[in-house]
Amino acid sequence: MKRAPTHSYPGINLGHRHASADKAAEVVTFGFWVFLMSDLVYFGLMFAIYITMIDAQAGGPGPHDLFDLKSVFAQTLILLTSSLTVGLAMLALKYNQPRARIVLWFGVTLLLGLSFLALEIRDFMAMAEKGGIPQRSGFLSAFFGLVPLHGLHVAAGCLWLIVMGIQLRVMGMTDLVISRVVRLALFWHFLDLIWIGIITIVYFGGLTYG
Amino acid sequence: MDNRTEMHRRERRRYVIGYGGSLLLTLLMFGVTYQYGIETVGVYLTIGLLGLAQLIVQLVYFLHIDRRRSSREDLDLILFSTLVLLIIILGTIWILGNLSIRMHMHMM
Numbered sequence: 637m638k639r640a641p642t643h644s645y646p647g648i649n650l651g652h653r654h655a656s657a658d659k660a661a662e663v664v665t666f667g668f669w670v671f672l673m674s675d676l677v678y679f680g681l682m683f684a685i686y687i688t689m690i691d692a693q694a695g696g697p698g699p700h701d702l703f704d705l706k707s708v709f710a711q712t713l714i715l716l717t718s719s720l721t722v723g724l725a726m727l728a729l730k731y732n733q734p735r736a737r738i739v740l741w742f743g744v745t746l747l748l749g750l751s752f753l754a755l756e757i758r759d760f761m762a763m764a765e766k767g768g769i770p771q772r773s774g775f776l777s778a779f780f781g782l783v784p785l786h787g788l789h790v791a792a793g794c795l796w797l798i799v800m801g802i803q804l805r806v807m808g809m810t811d812l813v814i815s816r817v818v819r820l821a822l823f824w825h826f827l828d829l830i831w832i833g834i835i836t837i838v839y840f841g842g843l844t845y846g
Numbered sequence: 847m848d849n850r851t852e853m854h855r856r857e858r859r860r861y862v863i864g865y866g867g868s869l870l871l872t873l874l875m876f877g878v879t880y881q882y883g884i885e886t887v888g889v890y891l892t893i894g895l896l897g898l899a900q901l902i903v904q905l906v907y908f909l910h911i912d913r914r915r916s917s918r919e920d921l922d923l924i925l926f927s928t929l930v931l932l933i934i935i936l937g938t939i940w941i942l943g944n945l946s947i948r949m950h951m952h953m954m
Contacts, residue, residue: 646910680931723864724861727858822909825908835897836897840890843884
């Protein structure tokens, strides 16, 4: 009775209902996972630079002057919720629910992603108004090298969501489209993992040690 | 058919548990900051542990990484990347921290 479902790649596995897509997804998803891990190393380098630069404020504005924790809290909740909605889209795909439902969950995710970006850009503008621009100090260079890099990933994810929404409508549920959707979900969950690192190290770490 | 809806419900519950757990850890993180301020090392240590816990919750419930035999390779890759990251991050902090002490940059 308790037979464990087969699990051949990271993220949700499609199982026997999408046997051919599942098989096709196995290799490419693992390849994509390798890419995500190298992306993680890149982010890790930016984190390392930020940590060494926390004190290098050169008399400019520091974390206490610039960071708005309320906005960071809102962004965290938005991104976390979008991770759930991507998961629900994947479940709709796995259990053969109407295509409109997958597109709907993608739409919700896209809206959440865009509102995350809007809040983040508003924060950057507010920082710039207080003199917090990248060229002001080593600390600010490191900050603007890291946090907008994550924002850029989210923007790329939003674009990807739009493209997959179109492909789901135009090309339908082909193996190729399904395997792309699987990777998109993986990418989106990965962005939320990076964001946890950002709030812990950049925001809370900055406020503690900056 | 019945088996299928059962599986669906179970998998959906998995995502909801992951979401609820992450939400709780996020609220704790910001709650601790709000309650105790962000100045002391003890508070920051708590925040760091809560962040780490949330990473693990999301890896297990959203990315389905665990110690089952078939997802071993993914886990191995994560562990290896973590090793690379630790070398890079600790090495950077060690070398640049040492440099900054020798250059008396902390005096600024």
